[in-house]
Amino acid sequence: MKITDAKVFVCSPGRNFVTLKIYTDEGIYGIGDGTLNGREKSVVSYLEDYCIPCLLGRDPFQIEDIWHYFYKGAYWRRGPVTMSAVAAIDMALWDIKGKALKTPVYNLLGGKSRQGVMVYPHAYGETIEATIENVQKYVDEGYVAVRAQSGIPGLKSTYGVAKGKTYEPAQRGMPTEYEWSTEKYLNFTPKLFQKVRDAIGDDIHLLHDCHHRLTPIEAGRLGKELEPYHLFWLEDTTPAELQESFRLIRKHTTTPLAVGEVFNTVYDYTTLITEQLIDYIRMSILRGGGITSMQKVAALASIYQVRTGFHGASDLSPITMAAALHFNLAVNNFGIQEYMKHPAEANDVFPHAYAFEKGYMYPGDEPGLGVDFNEELAATYPYQRAYLPVNRKEDGTLFDW
Incomplete structure (x- = not known):
């Protein structure tokens, strides 16, 4: 199995979400979440401009190696933008593996430790x-x-x-x-x-x-x-x-x-x-x-x-x-x-x-994560820029929100 394509979708059904969809040559796809509240487009650029070109042709089952490739391989490590992009890829790969093996992801993680x-x-x-x-x-x-x-x-x-x-x-x-x-x-x-x-x-x-x-x-x-x-x-x-x-x-x-x-x-x-x-x-x-x-x-x-x-x-x-x-x-x-x-x-x-x-x-x-993504419906909810609040003390000093 090889990765053939990956696309990023930004929609706003009630609020903004960033979704990554990774496609394979066997018709199986996986989806991951890359939403960074108030800075969504930063993750979109990181995925589209830098990560997706490096995904193409890879074996989606090699999740550990791919994770390190995008973490260590970028040289500039950590930070919410980088890690949100890496997480979106990682979730999508686990989704693909679960679907390919016809089992929920929790079984790939060792099985149930509890009922709920x-x-x-x-x-x-x-x-x-x-x-x-x-x-x-x-x-x-x-x-x-x-x-x-x-x-x-x-x-x-x-x-x-x-x-x-x-x-x-x-x-x-x-x-x-x-x-x-x-x-x-x-x-x-x-x-x-x-x-x-x-x-x-x-x-x-x-x-x-x-x-x-x-x-x-x-x-x-x-x-x-x-x-x-x-x-x-x-x-x-x-x-x-x-x-x-x-x-x-x-x-x-x-x-x-x-x-x-x-x-x-x-x-x-x-x-x-x-x-x-x-x-x-x-x-x-x-x-x-x-x-x-x-x-x-x-x-x-x-x-x-x-x-x-x-x-x-x-x-x-x-x-x-x-x-x-x-x-x-x-x-x-x-x-x-x-x-x-x-x-x-x-x-x-x-x-x-x-x-x-x-x-x-x-x-x-x-099988997989058990979530799907309705692209057609998502397109009816276009992205709308939004910010988280800022906070000031009663005397006007900018403070932690």
């Missing part, structure tokens, strides 16, 4: 009461884990809280500017979780995302104050380029820590994992360079009792969600999977076999 993949949705509201109502809605739908975010009194906008029914931070036009007060956030958040626990009890797992907005000592304070509410994890407390900063956080709290949705290689994690400074790795299949790369990250993490908790927001297409579910079903040190539902038009463009039932996701038993 525990997932968590996003519950939010402009007030604590609205957040509690939203958490209860998900509990009633069968979820056993829920992320809770709330509007903060005195701030006009807050990360994770949508004005409408769906949360989509990327907006068309120039970037939206949010405002932020660390002091108000720190004083408010423990009250949120006290009232959520009072309302729903102790059996449901609760998660919370700080979105890189705290210093290490502030993160230690928040983690300590949230300990009575037994969070499943506290996510992305501080920008983690300085991995050593988590030593300080770890000294002050036993609240489990998750980090890394913006990471793109294992080297972003080495100190965090080997010193057991975190409990969950958040890097996604897409941002982390694909299934081939994430196997290595998860294997390293397992030695240090660190589990997976992949990013799974709706800025990743159903292709990445399917790849994550196959991976999560197979890997032993799985923890939890983020799950934000895609809009109906996106599900139509990417028909898939995976499904949700009673708090768990199942990838299905279709």
Whole structure:
């Protein structure tokens, strides 16, 4: 079997997605996700101008060698654009191999380690009461884990809280500017979780995302104050380029820590994992360079009792969600999977076999990844440039969003 062609498609069924389709001389094709939220066209150029010409004529079964070719062979390693492009290729190759061997990808990764993949949705509201109502809605739908975010009194906008029914931070036009007060956030958040626990009890797992907005000592304070509410994890407390900063956080709290949705290689994690400074790795299949790369990250993490908790927001297409579910079903040190539902038009463009039932996701038993791509329908949703927001403190200082 040889690769004969590869094409990149950009469509916007509710939001922008970048899809790679790799074709073979045996009529089997594979699809991969290359979406980089707010910078989609950068990945398109990387794939079309540099990667695809080097794919033609290769054996798609040689996934390990091809992965290293595009990682080591480029000389300029790492970075979200490079790793998203490499991931798109990698996913498509695993899809081809599964289809050719007539088996789901999880069987190529060692088979099932569990029956289903525990997932968590996003519950939010402009007030604590609205957040509690939203958490209860998900509990009633069968979820056993829920992320809770709330509007903060005195701030006009807050990360994770949508004005409408769906949360989509990327907006068309120039970037939206949010405002932020660390002091108000720190004083408010423990009250949120006290009232959520009072309302729903102790059996449901609760998660919370700080979105890189705290210093290490502030993160230690928040983690300590949230300990009575037994969070499943506290996510992305501080920008983690300085991995050593988590030593300080770890000294002050036993609240489990998750980090890394913006990471793109294992080297972003080495100190965090080997010193057991975190409990969950958040890097996604897409941002982390694909299934081939994430196997290595998860294997390293397992030695240090660190589990997976992949990013799974709706800025990743159903292709990445399917790849994550196959991976999560197979890997032993799985923890939890983020799950934000895609809009109906996106599900139509990417028909898939995976499904949700009673708090768990199942990838299905279709050969390959179990996702397809409707090119004709995708063409009716043209790309529309969109930006993620930026964030400023109340005095106007540009801050982490």
